[in-house]
Amino acid sequence: MLFLNTAYKSGTLSLAFLLILSHFGCTSSTNETTTAAEVPTLPVVQVKTASVTTYQEFPATLEGRVNVDIRPQVEGYLEKIYVDEGAAVRKGQPLFRIDTRTYQEQVGNASASLLAAKANLDKAALEVARLTPLVENNVVSDVQLKAAQSAYAAAKANVEQARSVVGNANVNLNRTLITAPASGFIGRLPYKVGSLVGRTELQPLTTLSDVHEVFAYFSMSEVDFLHFTEQSSGSSIADKIKKLPPVDLVLADGKAYVQKGRIELVSGQFDKTMGSISFRAVFPNAQGLLRSGITGRVRIPEAHPSAVVVPQEATFERQDRVFVYALADSNKVVSKPLQIAGKSGNFYLITKGIQPGERIVREGLDRLRDGDVITPRLIAADSLTVSSVQ
Numbered sequence: 231m232l233f234l235n236t237a238y239k240s241g242t243l244s245l246a247f248l249l250i251l252s253h254f255g256c257t258s259s260t261n262e263t264t265t266a267a268e269v270p271t272l273p274v275v276q277v278k279t280a281s282v283t284t285y286q287e288f289p290a291t292l293e294g295r296v297n298v299d300i301r302p303q304v305e306g307y308l309e310k311i312y313v314d315e316g317a318a319v320r321k322g323q324p325l326f327r328i329d330t331r332t333y334q335e336q337v338g339n340a341s342a343s344l345l346a347a348k349a350n351l352d353k354a355a356l357e358v359a360r361l362t363p364l365v366e367n368n369v370v371s372d373v374q375l376k377a378a379q380s381a382y383a384a385a386k387a388n389v390e391q392a393r394s395v396v397g398n399a400n401v402n403l404n405r406t407l408i409t410a411p412a413s414g415f416i417g418r419l420p421y422k423v424g425s426l427v428g429r430t431e432l433q434p435l436t437t438l439s440d441v442h443e444v445f446a447y448f449s450m451s452e453v454d455f456l457h458f459t460e461q462s463s464g465s466s467i468a469d470k471i472k473k474l475p476p477v478d479l480v481l482a483d484g485k486a487y488v489q490k491g492r493i494e495l496v497s498g499q500f501d502k503t504m505g506s507i508s509f510r511a512v513f514p515n516a517q518g519l520l521r522s523g524i525t526g527r528v529r530i531p532e533a534h535p536s537a538v539v540v541p542q543e544a545t546f547e548r549q550d551r552v553f554v555y556a557l558a559d560s561n562k563v564v565s566k567p568l569q570i571a572g573k574s575g576n577f578y579l580i581t582k583g584i585q586p587g588e589r590i591v592r593e594g595l596d597r598l599r600d601g602d603v604i605t606p607r608l609i610a611a612d613s614l615t616v617s618s619v620q
Contacts, residue, residue, distance in 0.1 A: 270274035271605040272594045274557055275544060279536045279586050284572035284579060287480065287527045288448040290511070294522045296412045296440030303405040304328060305428030308421055315419050319410045319438070326408040326435055328427065333403040340399040344392035351389050354382035415518065439522040444515050446479055446491065448528045449506035461532060467496060477511055478529040479520075486529070487608065489514050492529070532572075538580040540568065544592040545578065554584060555591040555598055563591060563602050 310327035313319060357378040364370045406563065417437035421427055427435065450458065464470035478488035491513035500507050511528050513520065545552050552570060555563040569582035584590065591598065592609065 234447070243540075253287075261410045269603055269605055270594060270597065271607055272590045272598075273609050274589045274606040275541065275592050275609050276302065277538060277540060277580075277584050277588045278591060280539050280577075281533075281535050282537050282539065282574045282577070282579065283531050283533050284574045285478075285531055286454065287529045288454075288477070288509075290446040290448040290526050290528045291522055292444050292446050292522060292524050292526065293436065294414060294439035294441040295443045295445065296414060296438070297522055298411055298438045300325060300330060300408060300436050300438055301412075301431070302326075302408065302427045304333065304402050305430075306332060307332075307429050308404075308423055308425045308428070310424055311419065313416050313419075313436075315416055317416045319414065319416060321410055321413045321451065323410045324407060325410055328406040328408070330406045333399065333406055337396065337399040339405050339458075340392065340396040344389065345397050347388040347392040351382070351385040353426065354378065354385040356470065358382050360593060369393055396476035408435065409602065410438060412440045413442070415521065441515050441518060441521060442514050443524070444520045446511040446513060446526065446528050447502065447508060448511070449501075449508050451506050452500065455507050471496060472499045475531050475533075477531070479511070479513055480527040480529055482525060487513065487526070491528075492617050501606045534579060537571070538584065538586055539577040540580055540584065540590065541592060542573075542576050544590050544595075546595045552578070555595060556584065557589040557591070557604075557606055561603050561606055563598050563604060565600050577596070 236465045283420050300390070306328040308326060312324045315568065320326070338394060358375070361370060361375040361378050365372045365375045419436050420433050421435055459467070459470065462470040462474065464473050471493050474493050476492060478490060479487040481487060489510045493509055494512045495510040497508040509528075540554060542552065545554050547553070548565075552568045553565045554568060555568050558564045566583050568578065571579040571581045573579070589606065589608070591604065591606075598604070
């Protein structure tokens with residue numbers, strides 16, 4: 231009985247020992263399988279350099295080369311309007327006519343006064359001519375001749391004064407016809423025929439805009455201006471502006487204007503209240519597609535002949551900073567912060583943080599942590615659309 235109990239206990243212990251060994255063996259195998267399965271295979275790309283162009287955009291307001299308020303120089307009733315709102319006009323073309331009757335009468339009165347002054351001048355000249363020989367022959371005293379000569383001088387001055395009045399009356403008469411001072415487009419017409427207009431009116435008759443060329447006015451902040459002076463070639467601001475490439479105008483609908491412009495002028499000083507400096511870009515507008523008052527964005531290109539580029543999908547953000555997972559020894563990933571110079575297409579331009587030739591993880595970033603091991607799958611360089619960066 232004791233032998234049987236001992237054997238039974240021994241068998242039980244052996245069975246239990248085998249079960250424990252079997253359990254540990256299975257657990258070890260399972261862990262090895264799980265560990266191997268947890269090493270992901272992720273696509274990686276090699277950081278490269280490329281020749282790219284980035285753009286800076288600045289809000290702009292457009293104005294015509296000539297933007298003139300048309301105002302009357304004389305007072306009167308508006309008799310005729312020769313143009314319509316939005317019409318294209320040529321320099322010297324009639325725009326408005328003010329009632330001329332008052333000014334024609336002024337010309338007539340001034341002309342009559344001039345004739346009277348000329349008659350008085352002739353009479354004074356005759357008196358001088360009559361007295362001159364008499365004085366020479368001592369028939370009359372020279373006092374009478376001097377008085378006659380003074381009257382002649384006064385008559386001559388009256389003639390000049392009357393002639394000036396006639397000229398002024400004619401100028402006012404001519405001002406009743408208002409013509410275009412330049413070629414351009416007519417703005418709003420607030421006055422109608424029969425309106426009383428004059429110099430004291432606050433509102434002009436219309437505004438004339440010469441938009442064969444348009445000016446796009448925009449401002450740069452102090453930071454943007456310093457970047458511009460550092461990156462642009464040239465010994466002076468004027469030289470830097472002259473060497474700038476042609477710029478684009480992006481209209482309110484998001485489309486670029488068909489013709490490129492040039493930056494022509496920079497303000498002499500910063501606006502202290504706004505902390506900015508003003509620029510002006512000039513765009514040709516022969517077809518008249520652009521008008522004064524519309525808005526847009528001036529887009530200035532900046533060339534980067536050999537820039538380090540990183541696909542945006544290979545980056546992630548953490549506390550307002552942009553990172554990539556770089557591949558280190560033993561295929562471990564290490565997060566690296568990037569210093570970004572700009573954006574072009576779907577690529578970031580990098581100035582610091584990563585070097586050409588390094589490998590970075592392109593996909594599956596949300597599953598990674600520093601020190602994780604991956605199986606890299608290198609994507610061929612020709613599959614990256616670096617050449618499309620513009």
